[in-house]
Amino acid sequence: MTQLPPSRRSGQEVVSAGARDPLESPRRTPARPWTGQDFVWWNTAAVLTAARRGQRPSPVSPMIDPVRPVMAPDEVMLATCDAELLMWRRGDATYNPSRGFFLAGGPVGLALTAAFLGGQAYLNSRRKKAAQADAVEKWRHLARARLTVSTHGIYLGTGEGIMPIPFSQVQEVHLTGTGEAVMAAANSAGTARWKLRAQWAELVLILWSVRHMPNHPQVVRRSWLPQDWLVHAAAHGYGVDTGPWPTGGAGLP
Numbered sequence: 434m435t436q437l438p439p440s441r442r443s444g445q446e447v448v449s450a451g452a453r454d455p456l457e458s459p460r461r462t463p464a465r466p467w468t469g470q471d472f473v474w475w476n477t478a479a480v481l482t483a484a485r486r487g488q489r490p491s492p493v494s495p496m497i498d499p500v501r502p503v504m505a506p507d508e509v510m511l512a513t514c515d516a517e518l519l520m521w522r523r524g525d526a527t528y529n530p531s532r533g534f535f536l537a538g539g540p541v542g543l544a545l546t547a548a549f550l551g552g553q554a555y556l557n558s559r560r561k562k563a564a565q566a567d568a569v570e571k572w573r574h575l576a577r578a579r580l581t582v583s584t585h586g587i588y589l590g591t592g593e594g595i596m597p598i599p600f601s602q603v604q605e606v607h608l609t610g611t612g613e614a615v616m617a618a619a620n621s622a623g624t625a626r627w628k629l630r631a632q633w634a635e636l637v638l639i640l641w642s643v644r645h646m647p648n649h650p651q652v653v654r655r656s657w658l659p660q661d662w663l664v665h666a667a668a669h670g671y672g673v674d675t676g677p678w679p680t681g682g683a684g685l686p
Contacts (some may be wrong), residue, residue, distance in 0.1 A: 463668040477636045484643040485677035504599050507595045516580035516631035519572040526555045548686035572628050600641045608657055653681045
């Protein structure tokens with residue numbers, strides 16, 4: 434397993450800093466400070482490099498929620514953080530929950546879906562009138578959650594339980610901002626499209642693209658990073674091996 438560098442704190446989540454080589458050549462003076470978000474991008478870049486080389490990525494969160502992996506025997510939990518889920522809806526998204534959003538399959542999944550929707554009933558009844566009066570469609574808050582990202586999918590935890598969503602069921606991941614991605618998924622129980630706001634949203638994009646869309650435009654163009662970020666990282670001594678990154682040619686199997 435790759436040795437993790439020293440850790441530093443960024444807000445509520447802790448991410449790893451990179452070790453500097455004392456023999457490295459002189460580098461340019463950094464134009465701006467190194468931040469917690471830079472650590473997130475640096476760790477995500479390392480996961481992309483490892484995954485494209487066919488290697489098992491190392492965890493990037495020193496503290497990961499104790500969620501039991503259920504997607505594959507060789508599944509590795511990589512990161513956990515707080516998240517917000519939003520859905521494109523008219524009126525109050527809490528009044529209009531999407532059953533398809535939970536993609537629940539089997540007795541456990543159906544029970545979880547029923548529990549969530551049942552728990553919203555009282556709140557829904559109070560907000561019904563206000564929701565009907567609000568006809569504007571936009572991304573609206575649905576729930577706060579804990580996001581755990583693994584090599585094979587994501588786990589969304591709310592007060593009602595945990596819902597696993599394998600990358601094999603995900604049809605779309607598209608970044609709309611730093612730490613923000615629109616996702617779509619489908620299975621035999623339904624379909625859904627939602628917006629995820631989370632510290633590790635870029636990591637979700639990278640892991641899904643490696644498995645299911647190696648030539649994802651945002652990965653090929655490196656637009657999931659700020660335009661000058663690789664130079665910025667090198668100036669701070671955090672080099673990134675971009676050798677195996679996709680460049681628009683034939684994708685990996």
